[in-house]
Amino acid sequence: MKVSKTEANKAIAALREELNRHNYLYYVLDQPEITDAKYDQLYGKLVALEEQYPELVTADSPTQRVGGAAGAGFQTVHHRIPLLSLNNAFSEQELGDFDQRIKRLTGAENPAYVAELKIDGLTVALTYQDGVLTQGATRGDGVTGEEVTANLKTVRTIPLRLRGTPPGLVIVRGEVYMNKGDFETLNRTREDSGETLFANPRNAAAGSLRQLDPKITAARRLDGFFYDLLWWEQAGDNGPATQEDALTQLKEWGLKVNPTSTLCASIEEVITFCRRWQGERLTLPYEIDGIVVKLNSLQAQAEIGTTAKAPRSKIAFKFPAQEVETQVREIIVNVGRTGAVTPLALLTPVQIGGSVVSRATLHNDDFIREKEIRIGDTVILRKAGDVIPEIVRVVKEKRTGEEREFQFPTACPVCGSSVYREPGEAVTRCLGAACPAQLKEFIIHFASRGAMNIEGLGPSIISMLLTREMIKDPADLYALTFDQLLTLERFGEKSARNLLTAIERSKATPFDRVLFALGIRHVGAEMARRLATSFRSIDQLLSATKEEFLAVPDIGEAIAESVIHYAGEEQNRRLIHKLKQAGLQMALAPELQEAALPLTGKTFVLTGSLAVLTRSAAEEAIRRLGGKPGSSVSRHTDYVVAGKDPGSKYQKAQELGVKILDEDEFQNLLQEAAARQEREEVDC
Template sequence: MDLQLAEKRVKELHKLLNQYNYEYHVLDQPSIPDSDYDRLLKQLLEIEEQFPELTTADSPTQRVGSEILDMFEKVQHQSQMLSLGNAFNEQDVLDFDRRVRQLAGENVSYVCELKIDGLAVSLRYENGLFNLGATRGDGTTGENITANLRTIRSIPIRLNREVSMEVRGEAFMPKRSFEALNLQKAEKGEEAFANPRNAAAGSLRQLDPRIAASRNLDVFLYSVADIGETGVASHSDALNLLDTLGFKTNKERKKCENIEEVLAYIQKWTEERPNLPYEIDGIVIKVDSLKQQQELGTTAKSPRWAIAYKFPAEEVVTTLTGIELSVGRTGVITPTAILEPVRVAGTTVQRASLHNEDLIREKDIKIGDQVVVKKAGDIIPEVVNVLVDRRTGEEVDFHMPTHCLECNSELVRLDGEVALRCINPKCPAQIREGLIHFVSRTAMNIDGLGEKVISQLFKENLIQDVADIYKLTYEQLIQLERMGEKSATNLLQAIEASKVNSLERLLFGLGIRHVGAKAAKTLAQQFEHIDHLMDADYEQLTAINEIGEKMADSIVSYFGQEEAIALMNELKAVGVNLIYTGPKLVLIENSASIFAGKTVVLTGKLERIKRNDAKEKIESLGGNVAGSVSKKTDIVIAGEEAGSKLTKAQELGIEIWDEERLVEELNL
């Protein structure tokens, strides 16, 4: 066969194999036997071996790469992957519907979808070719797992049209694949996976794509990241578009014209859930109209136009064999129930948080009790109640200690708090937990530096504060248990890479009391450099819209310590970035912008500027863009077909602009 004939045959085989793959893995309607598919694939492999130049990235032979990765690189999502708020009962769903109709009007329809219990992924296509796949990560930045996602046969390598887009979905392990995998592990004497979700996540985070390929994973796609480029007007239309492009979507979805139909859908799948060939942990409810979705907007974490109904938690009975205490990074002493191992909602549970001493007293919990256990939201194990009638008289009362288990300092209960707390700033447990928090994904995000490694480093006296992390050497790391040459090198690279993080990550990582991730970003945007924040006084801090009195006190107190000043100097010396590198804000006190310090709400359709662009520009000028109208709203910008938000603004006497005024103020 010459090159010209080979090229022609390769194109034919690509088309045939992609079609057969789609029929088998997406439609579940194979038109040829497996043996015929294998024969054609073998023929393609032979041609590619003879003519290597004909091997392309979208070839069906390239589903499984042989190259083992060193580590997963970080990638930015084109738009944020938000998490969903939760509903746990019918009233929560009705409340969600009421809030939606208050803001979007009475004429609202929903799309209900099964909530697949897997791993959220983002897939990016350029001119119809799959070129990047990533985990959700923190919603803004994920990990590049393209090589592993290519092994999932239901993910198309090439679409039916040459479009460029980013789509979102859930990768999962079918029940049949999960059972087969755990059978293999049992035969090898290895520990079984607890549930299909963990198995899917573990498979997709393997550095060797051949492992992921052997696990028989699947995927359902459920959204388009930038819907504005597609021309569709509803979520249901977007799902249909995904179907036409060759993606696999879940066909059990349903468009519901009212909340009663939504509740009926929930009831149906609560009953039929066990019959599905894959695990689901709830129902996702989304407003269908994209226009209404835009009007409803989002909070910092989740969209207001969607919610996840979680199935009622499974409850089981087991024995509480003991209560273990731990010291957190803020000094809080937390009791944890030690349980006889029991299966709950798909995993084996041996521990459950008891939160504090008051809860133990309130529920009359004794060591040796028979207790009812469930998973709150199908995730966090908790003790529901004690089966008092099963007591034998051998149960033992539990008493909280008077002194810290780690440093022996006297424990205190601060005014207004129920928790016992160790207030010794040099308590080893608090230092260790603070270090673990500093390197976590939502803070400095240092890959490979997890709880076990931090604990080893702390125990060996190699790190005592966060600055010490940046002084670690290869020779120190290689001495640690289970730390190989490659792992040590990768860890040092990850530590070095974290130095360039924007200031808000460092601020959150420092663990200043009351300062969460959102407040850290606000502070970083306002002050831009750590030195400016360190010099800020109480009045300057409380002048910021989102900074309250307790937080301001905590910040002033933290940076008033000599130890904190010394730590900032150490971080400077080792090259850690102390500057905010995100979108700039004009400081409120110096700003001539009309938006400075104002809360703004956008509603209706804007013709001359995209809503997200308007939001970014307003925030860059010191404004705060909110999703709903309240007494704290200063300006409402009303575009075409503005609805209930405009009405509410008029009722409250809030200043209202049209789009022309907005464009004028933004100098567009």
Template sequence: MSNVKKRIEALRNLLTQYGKEYYTLDNPTVSDYEYDQLMQELIQLEDQHPEHFSSNSPTQRVGSTPLEKFEKVTHTTPMLSLGNAFSKEDVRAFHERVTESLQMTPTYVCELKIDGLAISLTYENGQFVRGATRGDGVIGEDITSNLRTIQTIPLALPTAETLEVRGEAYMPIQSFERLNEARAKAGEALFANPRNAAAGSLRQLDPKIAASRHLAVFIYALGEQGTLDGITSHSEALARLDELNFVTNRERRICETIEEVIAYTEYWTEHRHDLPYEIDGIVIKVDSFEDQEQLGYTAKSPRWSIAYKFPAEEVTTVIRDVELSVGRTGVVTPTAILDPVQVAGTTVQRATLHNEDYIVERDIRIGDHVVLRKAGDIIPEIVKPIEERRTGEEIPFRMPHECPSCQSELIRLAEEVALRCVNPSCPAQIKESIIHFASRNAMNIDGLGEKVAYQLYDAGLVTKLSDLYTLEKERLLELERMGEKSVTNLLDALERSKQNSLEKLLFGLGIRHVGAKVASIFAQSFGTMRALMAATEEELVAIDEIGPIVANTIVQYFATEEVQQLIADLERYGLNMTYKGPVAPSSNEEAPLFEHTVVLTGKLEQMTRNEAKQYVEQLGGKVTGSVSKNTTLLIAGEAAGSKLKRAEELEVDVWTEEQFVELLKKEGIL
């Protein structure tokens, strides 16, 4: 190794250590001047010797070349949201569900819920290689360049670990105040709160802007249970992450009883404003990974964790008007137009009134002074009118009998509180259906947002979903603010969307009661659009998690001539009508791994960990993160560690990756 390279590596190690002492430990051992001198020496050496460039050098913290756009990232394990608890009763109800399922009282870990932006960090052989936003939980955005600028994120780990961690990027209150002071002096719009400032900073295409904003990160979990050998609980995982130089929140507490959990929530409800960063609640997790696996997940959240949200801040304002909007399913929703008011860190001017019954039950009137809060600190809602402040000039609001978009008669379906427009040609519904069709969880068509969807409809270019695939460049260029590049990008995105798997299309069609999970279940179960269209109610109800209401909706939907023509048109324009994802877990008792509980460990050479998990499920097995007495098979890759030792102690069958691949070939999967 040359003397230059040795000096560069020595400087990198020194600066990394000094940075940790300053930003993480709050205990610097060198002066700012000495640090700056060493940094300048490293910058000069790297400039003079580009052959020794490293993306993980401390010099890269200042930000690299601006990006043209953020690339999409698919999370190998979805970043699920948490269920919410808004009271002590909700927390105790969560505890009862957990203890009833486990038949025991578990240990909990309580942590502060940082009010920031959820992120995922991936390390390969100890090197930081990718950082992404949560996005919709399945698909996020690659913001690696921006995350590299955050001093509390280690660019290299002390060991050659390959793992993914999850955390919350946030802006400390002091950084937020400095930022807004600078923006005020420059005559720029101020950020409403630290969370918005952090999110805005990480979505800058120029990493130098993110670097100037002084963000920080708390890591709160492994991306996948068991990615660190020998770790059997969440608290152990956090302790190990500390050893790997990640910054975890030290205010966490291990609680043996639910009363200890309640006491923790009460303390931080009172002391939340003493912290140098903002929090909006407490996260409560069952500690044991084995217990977590037993409790499992719902479609949207883990059953072993819940977020206690602090009581909502309440303010008063005045309703000036009520506007009506028509959604893609025809539901007409009233929205209150308010005098602007600050609540939970943002200015609120609109709040949903839900439906006619909601308005009548609360006797809400135009002109009323009302109590407003944000449900879960997110969604503005009107709690009640302040009747003692009425002057007699307030106007009771009544829902109309006609659709505000197409003037068709509104109806109320049996057992529903909402009024609906059932006109399939309603302009508002068509516009909303286009927006939904193009959304990320559906067909993921970049460049087709609300404004473009409205333009396409108003210009007569798209009056039904299939028209999207007849768009021509020349006609699009005639639209306002549609230049050559944006038109080309939109047409390319439409072309790419034709290759989406069936579940994306099913969700995009906007069928009532068919969310992303139900769409995926149908796609896996039937394989093709035509098979689903031909299914009977009996066949649909026979599928786990599908009830009679959803089954009836599907049959009625595909029975209409208009829908049959739409599917035929989409097929004619080249859209994929088959399921491309992994085969659903096998319930066949003759499947090779039926009822096997499998653990994966070590580095796999011929597939990713997530692919291996899907293959195990395809063969009838279930993958868990830790070895226990219930484990029946361990598949060990290179450098298998403590899990292999534990499996041998319990006399669990152990396969090499090659043996697993042989089985996959035998079953025709590979």
């Protein structure tokens, strides 16, 4: 019997609320109130009503968890708040050093911390607009990630609508993971069907979340814990004052928070927490790889700020690495994109830290000599930081006399050119300017996800293109034709079109990532962003002097000399000219050109609590208009913005004569700057 639309709307709203409540009780609190059969009955009623009136289906309906049609790919998301990584501590002494830094930076005698288990999963950010989940994204490189909203909606512990009355805009950070039991079940199923097994639960979670078909993700039984409130946007409310309060708020909204998170009154209590879970980690149903320690005061967190890579107020304590015994079967050498000749030990495969390891880097000739590693040796292998396989020592008492010493090559094993080790350096480098191994590794780096992100252009295809002499440098990728690609092994029309589309799409890659893609020594992704922002175009960058480089924060002698050396090489100049001709972004986009923004060159320091804007929103507004938020007051500070209960920064600003703005004056300054920018854009 068909009900009226008005009646259906009321019934759907009631069923939606009831089912979401039962999902929360079952998946988050583990306290079900009804049987599975009763839940299925309610769910069936909702499905039937929504089928009658599909226009009444909402984004927060439980029926939207099952996953829709498979997509063609993932869109790139620019994170409103960067998802920074954490600095690591590998010992209790380093935790003590962290505590001393916090005391020095904050002036607090006894800072409190929150200690949380570091879940070994995939970091995600969820955005809720008016309480409804509108976007879910992976961390990616911290600045940009992939939108995986449809897949995250299939994770039962993630609420489609927040409980209570949340602010208009909320962004939270958490970790999606796979339980050990579900991981083992998944691998058994894959083994039975002849599919490749996942190495560990983290890889399984990452692979499951990045499925183009949400139905596959839904079948993988992912879970999640949430631990950071990144954005809170509500007039007159600055949100929680402490990390402990933030976790409580997340729980009240229906997000799953790890129940082991603990408020610690001192670093000694933090160390006790770390010792406990180091011993009990194997009893947990999920993998952890350490403890995250956070300063409890969110105001103090904001005031001491971040470095380019990590917040100063947080640290990850990494558990001591696991160790196993294995054998060195052979030693080979690899040649990297910068010419570094790196020895690599091929090992008898061994299980360690949740994955199978069959090789380990030997770094350089000095490392081999210091450890006295020989081919055939029995060695102790460690996964340092639970990530990188590392040979700790040789078990010399197990030597048989048949072991062979390794002779470091005097010529490049790939091109035959001489190798050279600069005085004071540990790395030996190939001197062959046209070394195929260097070129291949360079193009692999150029096409990688963090650089130009040319999807589908992997090492095997790059090898074919080089072997067939279709490319001689990365710029040649942009001259490839459909007919050329069809001549490659296993290339059909569809794969050729897909690759050409990916190459064409990469032309829109922002300037900072193009700069990173160039593979300049010492210039990683973070430094590329800093250089792009400071010099704004490739021409300005390559013509800069050493003094101009050293004037930029965080740029030292090594980076300055490396970029200047790169700029002086004719082959690099030719490559950049070809990339320009191909249409790559060799300057900041006009909207990002700081010189065109009204607050360019102005530094702001915030202190105290703001009534209208959150601290992060205020800092974002400053950046958007070209200004720079600072963490400490100096003679170079242009403005100190003083909210309620300002701290020592207010007094220092008075002492130094720095202009102090109250919140109303700050808002007026922002509005005037924004209006000026709009007028300039209209004039253009």
